[in-house]
Amino acid sequence: MAWRNVVITKHCKISTKLKLLVVQTDDDVYQFPLDDLGTVMISTTQAVVTANAMANLLKRDVKVIFCDEKHLPIGETNPYETESSRRSCIIQQMCWSEDRRNILWQRIVQEKIAHQMQVLERWCPCSDAEKIGALAADVKSGDSDNREAVAAHMYFPRLFTYEFVRSDDDNQINGLLDYGYAILMSEVARKIAEIGYLTEFGIHHDSERNPFNLACDFMEPFRPFVDQEVFKLSGRSLESEVKEELIKLMRTDLPQYGTTITQLINVFVRDSLRYLAGEGCLPELGFWRCDTES
Structure with missing residues (x-):
């Protein structure tokens, strides 16, 4: 069950490895099980996200929210696959x-x-x-x-x-x-x-x-x-x-x-x-x- 919310605030690279979301900053590397994630808030314009990471997040219906230069939400993802037609x-x-x-x-x-x-x-x-x-x-x-x-x-x-x-x-x-x-x-x-x-x-x-x-x-x-x-x-x-x-x-x-x-x-x-x-x-x-x- 998705329960974890991740907020990205620093310059970093966001990717996936196996079943983990990997966030690599200038100082450290953080890993989160994809199946635990409910929302990923990218509260910076200095983050780079790989296509593979986005695909894996969309497959699991993890909401990804992007923010502008003022750190305010400006857009989000919605997967094509739905519960019904x-x-x-x-x-x-x-x-x-x-x-x-x-x-x-x-x-x-x-x-x-x-x-x-x-x-x-x-x-x-x-x-x-x-x-x-x-x-x-x-x-x-x-x-x-x-x-x-x-x-x-x-x-x-x-x-x-x-x-x-x-x-x-x-x-x-x-x-x-x-x-x-x-x-x-x-x-x-x-x-x-x-x-x-x-x-x-x-x-x-x-x-x-x-x-x-x-x-x-x-x-x-x-x-x-x-x-x-x-x-x-x-x-x-x-x-x-x-x-x-x-x-x-x-x-x-x-x-x-x-x-x-x-x-x-x-x-x-x-x-x-x-x-x-x-x-x-x-x-x-x-x-x-x-x-x-x-």
């Missing part, structure tokens, strides 16, 4: 009904808002946290009233102080959030491609310049996991150790679920795609359900 999945994707797309987006927003409220209740108790949670009950099909944006407008200032502005590129908290969200989106995109669907065509996100519209849709309920981790990392800059913490987050155990965020994503993505295909019920993560039953 890619052609039939794509044809099916083009025929998803509008009703199912809108109902699924409604559920996604409800789960996200309920999760945001839980994060506030745990880390920043405030008297009006329930108001954010109550917005989940007001979400309509397709979130036509944009309750998601209303909740975000209330949520972020309460979590990161009222001076915090999500669009402020100079705030190091936003740098941490962007990095964590990029890793999260990569996990979601990997599973979508693994099953055989296109990440370009979403159910709500619909940007011609975004190759990950569907991943942006499915990642929404999981964003508060990143928010929570960034809250705990507040005051620290986007350095190597912090990046490693954000990458490790994807495979951190969740005692309340008896699994990891990555496995939770896998189940949610699969259930969402089954619902869109008309083969299953609406997916449930438990944030919204727990909120309504409490």
